[in-house]
Amino acid sequence: MSDQFEVHAELREDMGKGASRRLRRFADKIPAIIYGGDKDPQPLTIIRKDLEKSLENEAFYSHVLSVKVGGEDQQAILKDLQRHPAKNYVMHADFLRVSAKVALKVNVPIHFLNEETCKGVKIEGGIIQHQATDIEVSCLPAAIPEYIEVDMLDVEIGQIVHLSDITLPEGVTSTALALGEDHDLAIASVIAPKGGSTDEDEEVVADDAGEDEAAEDDSED
Known part of the structure; x- marks a missing residue:
């Protein structure tokens, strides 16, 4: 630092x-x-x-x-x-x-990278949601990171980034993960835009349209 x-x-x-x-x-x-x-x-x-x-x-x-x-x-x-x-x-x-030889707990801010070029945003039209803006870590004072980077580039719609997905610097541990897998908190996710249709919705609409056309053909016969 x-x-x-x-x-x-x-x-x-x-x-x-x-x-x-x-x-x-x-x-x-x-x-x-x-x-x-x-x-x-x-x-x-x-x-x-x-x-x-x-x-x-x-x-x-x-x-x-x-x-x-x-x-x-x-x-x-x-x-x-x-x-x-x-x-x-x-x-x-x-x-x-603080003492140089005693580990302490501190909240470190998150820097989210590549949000504009995130696959779920740029290609799929999704929206990024932040579930956390910092992470509580435990480490020696000299090892406290200034911030922690979370790369969103390959995150798709429906995917969630958890604590376990983040690589922390050497000597730095997550206090939540130290409590067990049940504490693997969500950090960020990419969701579909409000009112946006999913692929399943589009398939249902297409099927319905096909059934309507078939019914019209039958009535004409």
């Missing part, structure tokens, strides 16, 4: 909902917390515009971040974001400390 992200934070002393509300409204800062590892949780504040700028980069969500607090550099991942239910701006951020 080539990008390096730094999060500059300050320790937060004023706690509670009222204090958090004042931070967001008057200081244009966001309350946050960093926890995990062999250290106590630390409540933080982060400048809103700096965090929102970082969040524009998809890689920020799956990278190991350098969280700088009072001169100390802590390695962590972004574990959770709380957003305003109506306005969607960030209200709180959670960071989880």
Whole structure:
């Protein structure tokens, strides 16, 4: 992973909902917390515009971040974001400390390839449906992929792409598949367009038309 992200934070002393509300409204800062590892949780504040700028980069969500607090550099991942239910701006951020030797679970975004040239779309006129936009994986921090590619080129109408169809990087495993075959979740599929007729429908229509023509011939005789 080539990008390096730094999060500059300050320790937060004023706690509670009222204090958090004042931070967001008057200081244009966001309350946050960093926890995990062999250290106590630390409540933080982060400048809103700096965090929102970082969040524009998809890689920020799956990278190991350098969280700088009072001169100390802590390695962590972004574990959770709380957003305003109506306005969607960030209200709180959670960071989880990581160790280079300890595997962790993280959600990695999916990049779907060749959707426009997909056989089920370009040739058969189907529509791609996404059942998932990310995959939860388990791996060491250094092995976290920035994204996972799913190639849709040869997928036909009626076919479903499952977790088991995806090749993950070395050292990366699917947490769902680790639970067994019953957890082989659907990732994407190609379906017939609404109102579109299938080959079977067309055959039925053709048979019906043939029967009608035969009936007309009999009536003329």
